[in-house]
Amino acid sequence: YSGMADIATEYGDDTLRVALDRLWDDLMTKSLYVTGGLGPSAHNEGFTSDYDLPNETAYAETCASVGLVFWASRMLGMGPNARYADMMERALYNGSISGLSLDGSLFFYENPLESRGGHHRWKWHRCPCCPPNIGRMVASIGSxxxxxxxxxxxxxxxxxxxxxxxxxxxxxxxxxxxxxxxxxxxxxxxxxxxxxxxxxxxxxxxxxxxxxxxxxxxxxxxxxxxxxxxxxxxxxxxxxxxxxxxxEMSMARLFANPQVRQDIGRVALARGPLIYCVEETDDGGGLHRIALPREARLEAHKEPNLLGGVVTLSAIGSRAETESWGADLYRREPPATEATKLKAVPYFAWDNREPGEMLVWLREG
Missing domain, CATH: 2.60.40.1180 (Golgi alpha-mannosidase II)
Structure with a gap:
């Protein structure tokens, strides 16, 4: 689509512009992860059905987010429009650079939005397309x-x-x-x-x-x-x-379209252009048991010595207890909960410390 946008710009072809906008709108409203990732399926390295955005099994290949940056940039060749630039920024700061470790030595092929602790960056891969794509994106950042x-x-x-x-x-x-x-x-x-x-x-x-x-x-x-x-x-x-x-770098709670069945009743956190996630190294294991109340106050903290220098988010949430549950698989009573302090880090920086779980979409308490 980048080439298609270039031709539309060069020749002023409005028919191509209409088609490009239709493609863009379809992706933005039905098939895009909140991180700027795209492509939920490993089977075809592409799309499945509208609003199908699984988190743990998300493919969201690094190259796809880099490609979205390229495409958005070409769409801006037709004139300044924030609908393209805002998404270029989101894909750049989240779904693309998450593909590279902070020290530049390891890379993600896939970029899920949830991990039970088994997903890590590769030193190398049988299909090593992502590192050079990140490299050419960074090298051409001025454009x-x-x-x-x-x-x-x-x-x-x-x-x-x-x-x-x-x-x-x-x-x-x-x-x-x-x-x-x-x-x-x-x-x-x-x-x-x-x-x-x-x-x-x-x-x-x-x-x-x-x-x-x-x-x-x-x-x-x-x-x-x-x-x-x-x-x-x-x-x-x-x-x-x-x-x-x-x-103003305000913090925000983001909610998915109710047709995204995987994210119903869940909330994601953002500050400025950055999407955030929680990690086991900060918040302990069993991240799926954590809930963030709607009235919980979000706070931002500058942490210059963490992950190369980032702004983290914190809030008081709740965690479902397992100790008092016993051996039963099911009960009539809901599990007891305890208050817990949550710490969220920018998504692009996850899996750069101790290995463990990660979660973008938190249950809303």
Whole structure:
């Protein structure tokens, strides 16, 4: 589909655009994992039926998420639209880079959303397609950050970076300063070789509930400036102009469509673009016995010495006890529960410590 999108862009073929949007909508609404993974079945390395998204047996090949990043990037060639960029970001930060261990030595072929402790990264695989795909995605990351037109520049992704473009016949340097995705503060310094007029498009992610935008300290009316999820700033840019975008990194509970039978009555946790999971090394075994009450308060914690430096989430949940149950397989009375403190880590970083269970979709208490 990436090639199809390239042709639609190059030749302005609206018939291909309609078909691409139909394919995109079908994937987004019926067949995509919350991590940006796709393809539930190992049998055909592909799709089964609508809303069939098993967690423990999810195939969700690393290459498939990388391919989604590529496809979304090509769709953005037709113009800035957050429906593509938001998903490019989710697949990039979750379903793709989860495929590589933090030290770069091991890789996942499949990326399930639940593990009883037996799923681990490979040192090598009889079909070693995933490592080079991750490598080429990372090596070409700059092409996903920005989109360029004759008199416009779109910023699709945020993070420390420096890039140079030719816009309206002028050389323009753009320097981003940010600790994204851990922090939502983004500072962009615009440096044209000479004053030049162009439109700067800045993505306002769908997950962000509150955002503020300033140009040289002056507040911009985001509601009036935003089209298709991008704030458009048209002006004559000069050396030293500064753009400040503040994106609230709020925590969120995510729920699946009720037609996804595997996730009914369950909740997933997110902060900014990152999906979270719980691991046995933090929360003990028997993760399936944990429930997160709807009224439980979520808290975020910066942990610079954990997993290379991450933000974790915590909450007070409940765990079904086994000690008081006895030997019976079934009883009339429900199991006793005890309060337990939950700790969740970014999904991309799981299986980088002691081996054990992992779970994305928690039971809702």
């Amino acid at each position: 996903y950050f920005y989109g360029l037109a004759d008199d416009a520049l779109a910023v699709h992704l945020y993070g420390d970076s420096s890039a140079r473009f030719e816009i309206a016949g002028r050389q323009v340097t753009l320097v981003q300063t940010s600790n994204y995705p851990w922090d939502g503060a983004v500072a962009i310094e615009v440096g044209p070789e000479a004053p030049v007029a162009f439109t700067l498009h800045l993505r306002v992610p769908v997950w962000c509930r509150k955002a503020a935008l300033r140009v040289n300290g002056k507040l911009v009316d985001l509601e009036a400036a935003t089209v298709d999820g991008y704030a458009a700033i048209r002006r004559e840019w000069r050396q030293g102009d500064k753009v400040e975008l503040d994106l």
